[in-house]
Amino acid sequence: MLVFPNAKINLGLNITEKRPDGYHNLETIFYPVFVEDALEVNVMNSGSGKHHLHQSGLEIAGETEQNLVVKAYKILDEKYNLPPIDIHLFKHIPSGAGLGGGSADAAFMLKLLNEKFHLGLKPQELEEYAARLGADCAFFIKNEPVYAEGIGNIFSPVSLSLRGFRIWLVKPDIFVSTKDAFAQIKPHRPDVSLKTIIQHPIEEWKELMANDFEESVFPQFPAIKEVKEEMYRQGAIYASMSGSGSSVYGIFKANALLPQTDFGNKAFVYKGELQ
């Protein structure tokens, strides 16, 4: 079985308070973006061990056992004693980008195993498993635009469609650690909730909506700020860093021709249409 875990962007991101468990409460709107990995699982009919991970595409830091697709398998295997599997993961979504690529792989692995092995888990149960693997993971179970609170795993519906708008996504050759980025934040509650702001026309978002991480990440990595400024110079209606960075997206009119700006040969660049 083959699935295509996609990325997300954050439309606005307010870090509201530090929790006793060390994590942070936040509010954000998650929006799916179809930069995709490919994840294939087959039952392993020979060889030893319960899982083999074969990786290609972009490199992933860390040990195989720490890969989120393996952790997702293990969490369900513990409960359901699953057959041994071969996992093929082709990475296109860059890591350390604020695009939730690892989280998407984990959530799609849970959904795939649920379907392949007829586990009968409901979306709510899959979200609970996902939240144990990472703060961002639960979003990718339903994978539709949503307002999120808590650590990013408590959802309420949002009436928002950016279908047809063009997106220009750039990740400069900079890795931002999510953990370090959170450590530098001074949490505060916004005067107006994102839930309200997101209902304003997109042309007004620039003045109303922000990503709290920009304040600490931009001074540390001015090149990321420059990407955002370039997006506005080139006509973006709204531009922002996603998550804890380092990727920056610009949203453009449906018929906009996205420019050919050169961000260096190590930058990751995606141009597409929002759905």
Ligand SMILES: C[C@](O)(CO)[C@H](O)COP(=O)(O)OP(=O)(O)OC[C@H]1O[C@@H](n2ccc(N)nc2=O)[C@H](O)[C@@H]1O
């Ligand atoms: C910045 C965002 O991308 C916004 O969508 C997410 O909140 C990050 O979520 P994530 O990458 O799934 O995060 P995790 O892998 O669960 O956590 C990485 C580290 O970030 C910090 N962390 C993460 C999420 C959160 N709500 N509060 C935190 O303080 C913790 O130190 C944690 O050890």
Ligand SMILES: Nc1ncnc2c1ncn2[C@@H]1O[C@H](COP(=O)(O)OP(=O)(O)OP(=O)(O)O)[C@@H](O)[C@H]1O
């Ligand atoms: N399948 C995976 N794909 C990518 N990274 C993984 C995976 N499994 C584990 N990781 C680890 O998770 C780290 C963060 O990966 P991820 O792709 O979620 O990046 P991120 O941009 O920080 O996402 P987020 O938006 O959740 O903050 C990587 O550095 C890597 O060590």
